[in-house]
Amino acid sequence: MKVGHEPVLVREVLEWLAVRPGGWYADGTVGLGGHSEAILRASSPDGFLFGFEWDEESLHQAEKRLSPFAGRFRLFRANFAEMPQILAREGVQVEGILLDLGLSSFLLKGSGRGFSFLREEPLDMRMDTRLRITARDLVNRLSYPQLVELLRNYGEEPRAAKIARAIVEARRKKRIETSLELARIVEKAVRPRKRGEHPATLTFQALRIAVNRELENLEHFLSRAPEILKPGGRLAIISFHSLEDRMVKRAFREDPRLRVLTRKPVRPSEDEVRRNPRARSARLRVAERCRS
Numbered sequence: 001m002k003v004g005h006e007p008v009l010v011r012e013v014l015e016w017l018a019v020r021p022g023g024w025y026a027d028g029t030v031g032l033g034g035h036s037e038a039i040l041r042a043s044s045p046d047g048f049l050f051g052f053e054w055d056e057e058s059l060h061q062a063e064k065r066l067s068p069f070a071g072r073f074r075l076f077r078a079n080f081a082e083m084p085q086i087l088a089r090e091g092v093q094v095e096g097i098l099l100d101l102g103l104s105s106f107l108l109k110g111s112g113r114g115f116s117f118l119r120e121e122p123l124d125m126r127m128d129t130r131l132r133i134t135a136r137d138l139v140n141r142l143s144y145p146q147l148v149e150l151l152r153n154y155g156e157e158p159r160a161a162k163i164a165r166a167i168v169e170a171r172r173k174k175r176i177e178t179s180l181e182l183a184r185i186v187e188k189a190v191r192p193r194k195r196g197e198h199p200a201t202l203t204f205q206a207l208r209i210a211v212n213r214e215l216e217n218l219e220h221f222l223s224r225a226p227e228i229l230k231p232g233g234r235l236a237i238i239s240f241h242s243l244e245d246r247m248v249k250r251a252f253r254e255d256p257r258l259r260v261l262t263r264k265p266v267r268p269s270e271d272e273v274r275r276n277p278r279a280r281s282a283r284l285r286v287a288e289r290c291r292s
């Protein structure tokens with residue numbers, strides 16, 4: 001299924017990364033290439049971009065989209081946690097790095113991998129199909145205490161115990177196979193936390209984070225990213241939930257190699273949120289590699 005993806009905070013990213021002709025940049029979450037395209041355009045005629053994306057189909061679509069800039073970019077099907085090692089091996093340092101965390105509209109609506117609680121799909125949730133554990137494995141195999149811990153640690157779900165109990169009871173009767181099966185189990189167990197939010201929102205978030213080891217990848221990346229930034233080079237990270245945002249905020253503040261440029265996170269304008277509701281929870285933080 002063909003699904004587009006509207007990139008968020010594009011103007012703000014270009015400004016905060018101070019993208020300029022001839023600069024070298026890295027995009028750790030290429031997705032369908034929206035930000036990468038904007039960076040290549042703004043760094044014309046001779047800027048260069050290293051792109052990382054671990055979902056094969058997204059990368060394929062991005063490659064097509066970026067073809068007008070042939071010769072000015074290199075794409076890797078790789079985890080962004082490996083970006084520092086890969087670029088260091090090539091002897092590369094860049095002026096700016098972007099991470100745009102979270103799900104793309106393609107993964108949510110077009111991948112068929114069970115990321116959405118509104119669609120009947122196999123409960124998979126791997127962003128990279130080379131990963132070994134799926135969401136189906138976790139919901140069917142984890143013990144009750146492990147499920148509670150997963151929902152608390154990765155979903156900050158206050159009703160973790162109730163939901164975990166409902167999952168354990170349901171799977172006693174039948175293995176849980178699809179996204180809608182799981183959504184219905186959670187719907188029966190708890191009410192929505194707030195109006196307009198599906199009761200399974202945090203359950204799906206927690207499973208996705210666990211399957212893709214999202215927090216571990218971000219932590220690993222943050223510990224090494226300053227090494228591949230030129231002095232004065234900038235690191236811009238867009239996050240969509242507080243677990244990630246807190247990690248980024250703390251890492252920026254505590255890393256002596258970095259100087260924080262955004263005391264408060266940059267938020268999308270009302271106009272952007274109206275045009276693109278996915279932007280609603282986006283927060284951009286930026287730090288600069290110290291010059292000495």
Ligand SMILES: C[S@@+](CC[C@H](N)C(=O)[O-])C[C@H]1O[C@@H](n2cnc3c(N)ncnc32)[C@H](O)[C@@H]1O
Binds near residue numbers: 054
């Ligand atoms: C919000 S989307 C990025 C959208 C992109 N900025 C655009 O304009 O199209 C996040 C993307 O990052 C990818 N991703 C998430 N974690 C990753 C990781 N650890 N390594 C590589 N790619 C990752 C996902 O597969 C997804 O395509």
